């Protein structure tokens with residue numbers, strides 16, 4: 001089976017969507033032919049759009065951006081819809097791995113609806129989606145054993161997703177948060193922002209900078 | 219102050235708003251917009267301002283001066299069209315990186331004291347399911363940006379004069 005994996009993160013360097021795809025690959029059968037695509041630097045070419053439509057299944061991995069799809073990926077999806085209609089390509093199975101910054105994977109619910117609506121417009125089959133909260137945790141946990149510790153829920157979800165892809169079947173979206181306390185994630189994130197700002201020569205007060213003498217929130 | 223963000227052609231926009239007062243800022247597609255690259259520079263390098271200098275870097279500041287925002291966008295799969303979504307993605311400098319809890323889930327802390335009311339006019343051929351998604355999407359986005367009241371309208375065609383008044 002030909003599977004096209006599309007990394008929909010707009011980040012130029014390492015990104016959590018890429019880590020998720022890398023962690024997912026060992027779950028699916030080795031016999032599959034996998035092609036990787038990124039859209040962070042350049043939009044896809046006509047040939048690449050046609051290659052996507054020639055695959056047996058598509059797997060998108062992307063971050064949640066303001067409750068839905070990052071704009072560059074949304075553009076790509078509208079272009080793929082046009083190509084699919086022109087080529088009269090129906091019934092393609094499409095799967096998704098979404099990650100978001102907040103702790104709760106359930107915050108990807110609206111994005112999943114958008115993807116369902118997109119599949120309906122394209123005549124594609126919405127296969128399944130795995131939606132993981134606290135995605136920025138991925139670089140810190142990627143080398144931990146999958147299916148254990150903070151990756152316990154993710155391991156289970158990836159297994160279900162792989163089964164769905166291997167059998168070209170459809171399933172419900174799975175929404176997960178890491179096996180890690182929410183208050184810890186909040187604490188670590190705040191520390192992360194402060195340290196990152198410090199490396200840029202900024203202090204805690206600078207992070208809250210206001211433009212043009214506007215008033216700060218209470 | 220009022221902001222109007224739209225993805226109409228110049229001609230369509232002028233038919234809808236023959237004149238715009240000095241208190242209103244219009245954000246439209248000049249073809250130069252770049253997409254957010256997820257660098258978080260707007261939070262930890264130049265707080266409050268996007269790092270991409272393409273003319274759309276000041277959304278945080280603009281929103282901090284607004285009490286009213288109007289968005290006119292094609293409805294695409296139950297969300298905004300790519301240009302409008304691009305501008306909205308580039309608007310996170312308006313909020314702070316820190317997390318706060320609201321109704322049991324996380325969101326970002328407010329940077330500015332102001333709040334703005336949001337009216338969204340979606341246009342185009344929209345299915346019932348897309349309408350439901352779009353309403354939920356706007357509501358969630360209003361939580362993200364700490365908006366005041368919000369209203370969502372759907373139009374089959376590009377809205378004509380008078381509709382958005």
Ligand SMILES: Cc1cc2nc3c(=O)[nH]c(=O)nc-3n(C[C@H](O)[C@H](O)[C@H](O)COP(=O)(O)O)c2cc1C
Nearest residue numbers: 009015016017063064065066067100101102135136
């Ligand atoms: C412009 C922008 C908007 C975002 N909107 C949301 C959001 O609405 N909800 C959320 O939980 N995370 C949001 N995030 C956080 C990303 O989903 C998160 O950082 C993700 O892990 C990035 O994944 P990537 O490395 O694959 O790009 C947003 C990030 C950016 C830059």
